[in-house]
Amino acid sequence: MSEVEPPFRPRVKIVEKQKYFQNIPKHTYLKGPFDKVTSVAIPIALAGTSLFLIGRGIYNMSLGIGKKE
Template sequence: MTSTATEVPFRPREKLLDKQRFFQNVHKHTYLKGPMDKITSVAIPLGLVAACTALIAQGIYNMSHGVGKKE
């Protein structure tokens, strides 16, 4: 049995070609090519680093001054 039905593409071919042209002409690192990639590749990791650094500093302070102990 052969089927003659073809699947409908997710995006029109013209939009796909436009996206390909856009990404091929952008001269940035691969992980920063999209418009929202700066948030996921830069801002979120920097936020995690800041939060971890603050928690580590708080832990070192608590250990050196002997505060925050459980009895």
């Protein structure tokens, strides 16, 4: 009566991936092929954009640009 469900992925593939990820000498959050984009590039882009907008806001406030009458 109790049927065994087939796994989502074959065990051989899972073991291959585990060996691959366990043997890489990099940090855990940089082990995948696209992890540099999500862990490094996106935060740097967000920080750069926010610094630019903060700088622009300070510049506009110091010169009185964009004030509402």
